[in-house]
Amino acid sequence: MSPDVDLTVPKPGRHALRDRLLALDGRLFERAAEWHWPGAERVLPRLSRSANHGVLWFATAAAMSASRTPRARRAASRAIASLSLASLTINTLGKRSVRRARPVLDPVPLVRQLKRQPVTTSFPSGHAASAAAFATGVALESPAWGAVVAPVAFSVAMSRVYTGVHFPSDVLAGAALGAGAAFAVRALLPARTQVVPAERSRAAAPALPGGEGLVVVANRASGTCERVRVLRRALPGAELLECEPQDTEAELEKAAARARALGVCGGDGTVNAAAAVALRHGLPLAVLPGGTLNHFAHDLGVEDERTTAGAVQRGEAVRVDVGRFTAGDLEGVFLNTLSLGVYPELVRIRERWSPRIGGWPAGVLGALRVLRADRHPLEAELGGRRRPLWLLFVGNGIYHRMGLAPGRRTGLADGLLDVRVVHGSRRPALRLLAAAAAGPLTRSPAHAAVQVKRLRLTGLAPGTPLAYDGEVTEVRGEVLVEKLPGALTVYRPLP
Numbered sequence: 001m002s003p004d005v006d007l008t009v010p011k012p013g014r015h016a017l018r019d020r021l022l023a024l025d026g027r028l029f030e031r032a033a034e035w036h037w038p039g040a041e042r043v044l045p046r047l048s049r050s051a052n053h054g055v056l057w058f059a060t061a062a063a064m065s066a067s068r069t070p071r072a073r074r075a076a077s078r079a080i081a082s083l084s085l086a087s088l089t090i091n092t093l094g095k096r097s098v099r100r101a102r103p104v105l106d107p108v109p110l111v112r113q114l115k116r117q118p119v120t121t122s123f124p125s126g127h128a129a130s131a132a133a134f135a136t137g138v139a140l141e142s143p144a145w146g147a148v149v150a151p152v153a154f155s156v157a158m159s160r161v162y163t164g165v166h167f168p169s170d171v172l173a174g175a176a177l178g179a180g181a182a183f184a185v186r187a188l189l190p191a192r193t194q195v196v197p198a199e200r201s202r203a204a205a206p207a208l209p210g211g212e213g214l215v216v217v218a219n220r221a222s223g224t225c226e227r228v229r230v231l232r233r234a235l236p237g238a239e240l241l242e243c244e245p246q247d248t249e250a251e252l253e254k255a256a257a258r259a260r261a262l263g264v265c266g267g268d269g270t271v272n273a274a275a276a277v278a279l280r281h282g283l284p285l286a287v288l289p290g291g292t293l294n295h296f297a298h299d300l301g302v303e304d305e306r307t308t309a310g311a312v313q314r315g316e317a318v319r320v321d322v323g324r325f326t327a328g329d330l331e332g333v334f335l336n337t338l339s340l341g342v343y344p345e346l347v348r349i350r351e352r353w354s355p356r357i358g359g360w361p362a363g364v365l366g367a368l369r370v371l372r373a374d375r376h377p378l379e380a381e382l383g384g385r386r387r388p389l390w391l392l393f394v395g396n397g398i399y400h401r402m403g404l405a406p407g408r409r410t411g412l413a414d415g416l417l418d419v420r421v422v423h424g425s426r427r428p429a430l431r432l433l434a435a436a437a438a439g440p441l442t443r444s445p446a447h448a449a450v451q452v453k454r455l456r457l458t459g460l461a462p463g464t465p466l467a468y469d470g471e472v473t474e475v476r477g478e479v480l481v482e483k484l485p486g487a488l489t490v491y492r493p494l495p
Contacts, residue, residue, distance in 0.1 A: 211235025
């Protein structure tokens, strides 16, 4: 054999490989058209039509939200955000970058074909992208709900091949893009399960089978009736009291006098009042989130009344830090935050308007009014120097920023105060917005942050508003803020 003869097989070029993949895609499409799927003729075309314009997924999200469980509502919100991002990407980039024709419908039985055929390009499948984005978004927040939604999402994606409007590769590419959109949303707005709680010190608390010895005070203004009914079924031996906001503190004191453990259902302000009573009486506290924000319950890891009920019956509890402030004869505690400057004014506006328009809109209204107001910064002596401040924030524990989500605490017993200040200047808007955008940065021209165990402020003018856990009071002269490490025992399920 001549040495000049080349017996190597030439490698296929890029176009040849593409043609082979397209040919394989076509054969798979034809196989799917020939395959008889029992009962699918009635179900899959209708399911495919129901997903047009996301109608199926918006209805599913509404049904999940109607379940009234916090995790289901968060999963529904995350799923809609993921679907929106996937749809935006498909319509702006996907459909325009690859102008692939739709499959020829000849092999597809007429009973399967959609009455109205889509007119957009075939690659990638928008229905598959929306289905995968929705299902993945749900699963990232709630695996249980994800298991419910996943079969529906899979059926919607497969219906696009079954009805003949997409090649299999269109569906695979769309599903991959949809799942990627859900993970992108998670990177910007982390799921609650991503926030790994720091190891908390376990505490001795009485196990109360059936809730015997637990007295729960519920604030009616927080809309807690449904939660109380659920708790009554879970803990039939517990004593449950509902009261008006102005009677909450008195009822908590009465309840503490006869309880083995004190329970509270309401927002952060109500929980603050219960914590102060529990501290005075040396009682463990059971928290049921019943307000708009529920910061303490969420950072504690208590999702709903069932979570609390299980911990109470098993006697599972942890110790958490409590913040305390004193100003002359005035003394108070806080579980979340304390602040001076413009934030107390925001709280006042929010509390004034929330009964009329709801908590979140009232908060937005308060922020807009604070940013637009023409005012002077707070004057206080801090660290031996007199400083103009638009805001002084003190957190009971270190707040961490993840993505675009608001700061959260991964530990409630770290022994530290998270102090952040926004320096004063002519107008508060630019300084406050710059500080919010900087997030976890410890130093910037707009603000500074430090972690301490004690903070002393002096030189405050009479009538200076101070906000703590959503409540507002007035102080003057000197304010001392300090930590009470591990002072409060709170029921919480343990790993």
